[in-house]
Structure formats: C-alpha cells, structure tokens
Amino acid sequence: MVLAPRVVVVHRRTELDGLLERHGTRGQAEFFLRTRGRTLADVQGRHDAQDAALGEVRAAVPGEWRRGDVERGDLYRFGFEPGDVVVVVGQDGLVANVAKYVGTQVVVGIDPEPGRNAGVLVTHRPREASDLLRAVVRGNAAVQSRAxxxxxxxxxxxxxxxxxxxxxxxxxxxxxxxxxxxxxxxxxxxxxxxxxxxxxxxxxxxxxxxxxxxxxxxxxxxxxxxxxxxxxxxxxxxxxxxxxxxxxxxxxxxxxxxxxxxxxxxxxxxxxxxxxxxxxxxxxxxxxxxxxxxx
CATH class of the missing domain: 2.60.200.30 (Probable inorganic polyphosphate/atp-NAD kinase; domain 2)
Structure with missing residues (x-):
C-alpha cells in the first residue's frame, strides 16, 4: 500500500501567546508592553499574521494527503517520516531549529509577514504553498543542499x-x-x-x-x-x-x-x-x- 504524502507544518508560539501565558490577561499584557514603549496592537498584528499564514498553508494541503503539525518546543519528540514535506512558517531561526531533526526531507520556509522580515531561509509566501507542495511531491522542485x-x-x-x-x-x-x-x-x-x-x-x-x-x-x-x-x-x-x-x-x-x-x-x-x-x-x-x- 502506497501512503499519501504527508505535510508537516512547523510553527512556534507567538509573542502574544507568551505574554498571555505570563501575565494571564490581555489587560495585564497591554500594561506590560506600554511600560516598555510598545503597543498590544503591534503584537496582536504579528500574531494575526502568523495565524493567517498558518491557515493558508494548511488549506493548501490536498484533502487526500496526510498532515502533521508541531510546535517548536515539541520538535525533539516529533516523529518525522522519510518522505515528509516539512513546511516551516516563521522566521529563519525556526528553519535552523528544524534542521537538527530532519534528514533528507525537503524543508519549505514560509514567511508569515512578507515585506517585514528579511529572511534568507523563509523566502516563500503563504499563497505559494499549494504550488510548492505539489512541486516537491512531483520531484521537480528546486532544492538546495545546505551544509x-x-x-x-x-x-x-x-x-x-x-x-x-x-x-x-x-x-x-x-x-x-x-x-x-x-x-x-x-x-x-x-x-x-x-x-x-x-x-x-x-x-x-x-x-x-x-x-x-x-x-x-x-x-x-x-x-x-x-x-x-x-x-x-x-x-x-x-x-x-x-x-x-x-x-x-x-x-x-x-x-x-x-x-x-x-x-x-x-x-x-x-x-x-x-x-x-x-x-x-x-x-x-x-x-x-x-x-x-x-x-
């Protein structure tokens, strides 16, 4: 039996997630940010951008394919399969984190905030995900081996x-x-x-x-x-x-x-x-x- 391709989406908790865990409420998080000259709106905007990118990437996975999802903190215990297509939604550092745990699997870096980040490893946009995934599975994607x-x-x-x-x-x-x-x-x-x-x-x-x-x-x-x-x-x-x-x-x-x-x-x-x-x-x-x- 030939298994359908599996796409594993990797992400990390946003700054907003961390603030809410630490301070308990949005009001407390907003006060903490204000004392440091920052606004909740900026943090919320980056959180929303990542959520939107993750939603677009997940929707791009064909319905008959298998799916996996892992947060950065759980990478060390996640079981990657040899044929996985690994999609990293985040910044360059998250690709480096993933590199420790994968072998020959192709890694696709998706920038959740195109134009704001200056990534060199996450160079693709969420809207490109469907075409990129199909190209990887067909074997005609341009893949670079990084030492x-x-x-x-x-x-x-x-x-x-x-x-x-x-x-x-x-x-x-x-x-x-x-x-x-x-x-x-x-x-x-x-x-x-x-x-x-x-x-x-x-x-x-x-x-x-x-x-x-x-x-x-x-x-x-x-x-x-x-x-x-x-x-x-x-x-x-x-x-x-x-x-x-x-x-x-x-x-x-x-x-x-x-x-x-x-x-x-x-x-x-x-x-x-x-x-x-x-x-x-x-x-x-x-x-x-x-x-x-x-x-």
Missing amino acids: MVTATLDDGESLDALNEVFVGHPSHQSARYRIGAAGVVESQSSSGLIAATGTGATGWAASIHRERRAGVELPGVADRALAWFVREAWPSPSTATSLTAGRLVDGEALTVVVESDALVVFGDGLEADRLTATWGQTITLALADRTLQLL
Whole structure:
C-alpha cells in the first residue's frame, strides 16, 4: 500500500501567546508592553499574521494527503517520516531549529509577514504553498543542499547545526583548551570559538570576520566548507594565539582538547540544547555528513 504524502507544518508560539501565558490577561499584557514603549496592537498584528499564514498553508494541503503539525518546543519528540514535506512558517531561526531533526526531507520556509522580515531561509509566501507542495511531491522542485556542521565528543555524543557551533566556557569567560588544525596544535585561553557554515556566514561569523579582518574566506551558502574563528585568544607564557582562524572542507577537522573544568558545545544559539565536555575530553568539529534540503 502506497501512503499519501504527508505535510508537516512547523510553527512556534507567538509573542502574544507568551505574554498571555505570563501575565494571564490581555489587560495585564497591554500594561506590560506600554511600560516598555510598545503597543498590544503591534503584537496582536504579528500574531494575526502568523495565524493567517498558518491557515493558508494548511488549506493548501490536498484533502487526500496526510498532515502533521508541531510546535517548536515539541520538535525533539516529533516523529518525522522519510518522505515528509516539512513546511516551516516563521522566521529563519525556526528553519535552523528544524534542521537538527530532519534528514533528507525537503524543508519549505514560509514567511508569515512578507515585506517585514528579511529572511534568507523563509523566502516563500503563504499563497505559494499549494504550488510548492505539489512541486516537491512531483520531484521537480528546486532544492538546495545546505551544509551543516557537526560537533562530536570522544564519548560518541554529537550535535549538528545549520549556522554554527560554539565551544567555550558556560559563562563565556576564559576557557582553556588545546586546539589542533592541519597538524598544528597549541594551548589557548579564549572566550571560545565557533565553526560556521555558509548559511551561518551572514551572522555571528560575519561579525567576527569583519572585526578580525581575517584572511579566511567565508563559505558561500552552497559550499561544502566551514570557517572557524577563535574569540579573543589571550597570549601568555603558557598559551599562544597563532591558530585563531581557518577553513575546513570535507575530510578535515578541528579538534579541541578540554583543559578547563568543563566546556559547553551548542549549535545555532540554543544554549539549552548543549553538550558538556569535561577535562581531557576531545571535541571534533567538521562538516556533517547530512545536509538540509531547503526549497
């Protein structure tokens, strides 16, 4: 028996949802916003825009197809199927969240507020959903493979990220470690390091690159490459600063051996979803085997 295609719509709670949960009533939420120079009308408008976009996307799914729906907070326990078409309705960050949990499924980014957001991953409009879904199922949609970065501990734990992985002290103060790249190893003390993909090269990595004026070329969105940067390396009699930036391609890796009580590893700014490496453990950063299949 051949199963009908399944469309999984991913969304996140709006700011209004969070305010009402926190303050209990619309009146209390409005007072809170007013004390900060904001209005309930703006928050309500963005809530309504997302609701309207979700309604339009859901209505675009043919009646005979299967459907799934998941809020961002439940992604870690949602069972994606290999043939799913995953439709993300929200901002770019939600696509990065989804990337951690999907494999070869095609991800479609829908911007609920076209013209207001400057998204680079959610580039489609709600009204396009019907044509996009059918094109994906027919197999003639233009899909782009986006590289991901993986961080692996020597005990087998690992995590993947779409934009970048951060390694450093839990409080972002000085971390001690030994870093290794291209056969060169040195001890360092710094506020951590990041390894970024071409997708992430327009964010945190771009900021470091501009300030550092490093001679490392940032990867493009379609490149199978990573750029890595050490933040604020500190020279001392026991620590050096010669390995502070570089580029990795397939088959290459950056290693970090922990010489502090513990270092944390997290991806795409999600500090709550992190790995912890203790003294003597090795963290390996490299291109992930899997990619995000983005429409």
